Amino acid sequence: MSAILKLENICYGYTDGSFKREILKSLSYEFQAGTFYTILGPSGSGKTTLLSIMAGLDKQESGKIYFEGEDIDKMGLYRYRRNKIGVVFQSYNLITYLTGLENTLLSMTETDNKLPANRKEVAYALLNMVGIANTKADRLVTRLSGGEQQRIAIARAIACNVDLIFADEPTGNLDTATEQEIIRLFQMLSERYGKTIIAVTHSNEVSKLSDHRVLLKNGVLNDL
């Protein structure tokens, strides 16, 4: 297996008055392709910060991040977000005036990746795959349950044909049964389609179902 994402000496911190707090301390790690990772850690350990840096939503103070060997800063964070990764958030983060289908199509429109011409059919198929029927896909997302919205968020994340998906507490707002279904979905994506899933979670139940568990503590990542 090859490293899809490589973190090299990542440092990040913030200043509170005269006090400087370091969140990530020369953090280095390699994520292998096709693996379902969960990152665990105590509250305030910097899990979400690390995820946002890896997803190109924030910038590290120092250090390098390589996606398939290419420096994402050189690639450009917009291009990186558009073409290389998908992100699933705890609160789904769907556009409320669009339907499930339109939310999925949104990321397909923005990406520069080569996609089939029949995008609408592909989007329906993806939604069906994550458990959303066509009738529900055509509804405004505000009329769907939390679990359904998170499934649409996952479909949107993979719709632009990316291999790396980040998830920030993806089951944080869901009941146990739905949580299980979402995790199984991630497992399926990883096992059947070779997607790399990096999920931040505080739930041991979720992390037990992942291929690889990593702990963020004292600003560094360690395998569990």
Place this chain on the structure above:
Amino acid sequence: MNFFQRAIRYLTRKPTKSILLMITFFVIGNLVILGMGVSQASDNAKILTRKKMRAIVSYEVDYNSYWNYVYSISDKDEMEAASRNSPKIPMDQVLVLKKDERVKALNYLLNNTFYSMGFENVPVGNEDMSSSDSSNQPYNAAGNSTRANIMGYGNAFPELIELTEGTMTIKDGRFYSQDDIDQNRRVCVISEELAEQNALKPGDSLTMSTFSPDEKKTYIDAGISEDDVNLELEIIGIYNTKENVDPNSPDFKWMSPYESPKNRIYMPLSTLQEFVGTMTEYTVKVHPDWYRDTDVETVKTSRISPSRAVYLLDDPLNVDAFVEDHKSSTGDYLVLNANNETFKKMARPLDTMSFFANIVVWIVVVNAVVIISLVTALTLKTREYEIGVMLSIGVSKQMVVVQLFLELMLIAILGFALASVSGSLAAGQVGEMVLDFQTTSEAQYGSSEEGSYFSSSDYFTQVTQDEMLSEYHVSVSPMLIGEIFLLGTGVVLIATLIPSLMIMRLNPKQILLS
């Protein structure tokens, strides 16, 4: 799901916000159309009236300022000398203006009354009304007129305004040429009525004098031969004129024959100047007591100098620009008169209305920018989350701004389209109301200003204020709609600017992961 589709989805799926915003644009659009429509109608009325007026500019003495200057001289002798030596229209400057490509024709005319000799003037039509004294016969036994009955006109150029405009046409023969003018030839062009009255045709001659038969005796007694005081001219052309005396004019009863356009005899300016100059010399010689304090040349110059040069331009709308371009080079106490004072006075209600309409437009536009900016900025606060999502999936900030602009633009187009219907109706109604109020106020409190004492306006088209106001019609033209949409685009652009700055500062991590 590109930015255009997203914009359409946002507008259709957030109908309350869209309708409120559209109402805002609709109201703004109505007010702008009202202001611009009224302003444009005022400008159009002025332009249409201007077009109806002849494109005439008169280069003339500004007697108001000249007499002010004369009266300001404290030394009596100097004052008298100045009063006898009024400004003359310089030929070199006349020619400079003539070279302007907008000039179509030029009347640099001198006129002088004459007594016909051996031919009769064309009757004016008032002969029965004014001949109360039956002893005063119009012609003596020799067939010479006993009263001035012919007006001799001398133009410095063959391009007479009346010929160019077509109010006068050459029916037979020709008009005099530049060569005739340069050679001081004793040739003339007479009206067809005068020709018919006296059975004259091109090639014939006629004789006139500046002195009456009685006056002439005095001159002959002083040793001047009769031939010297007579002007014999060869007829080279017969003209037809559309001009006529107005029998309804209050002055008709007292009108002299030489005032009739049919009794005008056109000759080269040089010919007329030469003859009138010689006659002036004789007068000074015969009546030296009349000119005791003045030298002959001064008297002669004042008699043979045309009092003004009248230019016919190619377009009435070029009149103001022509005056503006040349006003600095006219010379002391000389002006280019385009009859603008009268025009401006008549246009005052329209100008006032246009002024306030423009103020309304600008107030509305400024307010529109502020209101739309605020509404957009406030709406943006509720859309931060959505923008964060778009940024997280790689939509650039610029495209988010474009979507925002497009949403506003689509709403603005709809609002302005509806406003262009209602606004044109409102503009018509309000415009008429304001104009009525304005003209009533003008009439009630009226201006006490009088026209210039010395203004000469026979070449200018006399247009009344009612005629000008009758041209006032508010209509929303495609051009106006285009202007409004352009203005609307400007408003939307500026209104998008502040929210765009807010978008540029957004950080997706802070929005989505906080």
